[in-house]
Amino acid sequence: MSETPQTTEPALSDAELLSRTATAVRAAGAALRERFGEVVRHRTRDELMRALAANDDTVLDLLRPRLTSLRPGVGWVEDELDGGALPPGEWWVVDPAEGNVNHLHALPEWAVTATLVRENQPVLTVVHLPLTGETCTALSGAGAHLDGRPLCVSRTTDLGLSIVATSQARPDEHEDVVRRIGSSITAMLLDALVVRTSVPATLHLLNVAAGRIDAFWQFAGARADLLPGALLVTEAGGRISDAGGGPWTPRSGSLVAAAPGVHAAVVATLSR
Template sequence: MSELLQAPDATVSDATVSDADLLARTAAAVREAGAALRERFGEVVPYRTREELMSALAANDDTALSILRPRLTRLRPEAGWVEDELDGGALPSGEWWVVDPAEGNVNHLHALPEWAVTATLVRDNQPVLTVVHLPLTDQTYTALTGAGAHLDGRPLHVSQTADLGLGVVATSQARPDEDEGVVRRVGASITAMLFDALVVRVSVPATLHLLNVAAGRLDAFWQFAGARADLLPGALLVTEAGGRISDAEGRPWTPQSAGFLAAAPGVHAQAVSTLSR
């Protein structure tokens, strides 16, 4: 976790496979990593200091990465590797693997079920394919640019809700130790949504909320700040499921944006209005 970006190891390339084949092979690797994390899940992991917490988080990351890194590097040896799942902003040109080996890691440590393993291939700062695997339910969400979003092969579609007042929406804490301005903006946005939406859900991690937007279970998700690994998988899933992605003010979203909004088309403009107050 100390290195931000690392160049891939030299190995035999599978660079000639199609993106569809690459997605299938990526999904196999992510499921294998998820199975390894599932073996570690069950009891609350105690910690008394920040150092003990970070050590426990790193142990989960290392378990999944020991499978993901060699498997994905063999698939795309020329691709770079984003080592820190909390990093944000634009990437250099070319292909990069953006991986969260234990999305919702703190939930895993607390024996809570909301966690996943994700891997996204980014090409020239655009997500090309993504896999999100939920090991406890053995569900795999996938998306490929231009080919739709799927849950275990079944197409996903965002909701048809057209009234935010009838909508179920969600937000998430981007990271621990967020700066005061972001924290206050998050609090104000939750208050605004409590007035305008039917139900507001607040929990981590972001990716699981975005899966629910893509599947039509939630009508909108927003977050201020955030990391690439939090948002890129869900952004591609929601887009391919027919949803709209923007920043919180309705402008085009990029990994450098200060805010993020994913919504069903029927409530997107209303959500922008609420978040812009």
């Protein structure tokens, strides 16, 4: 992690900062869209990592200086795969290519995200989908929106009629986490209507916030995967917890995000 120099210029309000952050994220997303199309072939892990890094760098070269100029003095999280709590203060948590591996495989499920975290609480977030042009935003205490339209979670109360989703946090998860993911999917296949399993987590969480699906869960995970969607779901009226139903924080080993009417049932299924 690194920090930018301090400034004496007046800070933008959070609402103003959200608007300008959205403009910056959309501009960076346009650059990433220019790189999308053909499948990027790779024969080794090193080739894959270089291709992923090239996408990240394309976005960060545009986005980092713009966000730094908007909020001088805010820390910057260097690795989007980092997890756990942040040091005190304000931090930008950015995923320059959320769903990067999908981008390389010419699959449409990817986005650019930027979240301002203050004292380990997400304050504002922008999730931009360059292929559709959609931009989801959330501001703590002021709701979640899709292109200016309010988002609201679903009103379903029956897990048996629900579409639910999960995602793996990393390709190289510990075997214990992988087995827990597998058993949770089996349990949810028995209790829910439809179970979706894909990456990235942020887009599932966006769909929960929009009422398109009813619940999402994940074991482990990085801050950049979960903080944007957690704020979107909370501001859209959803419930956030860990898999046991307790409070969720960036330190938690699991996340459940659900419509209020099915949250308890999701936790019960995952706790079996």
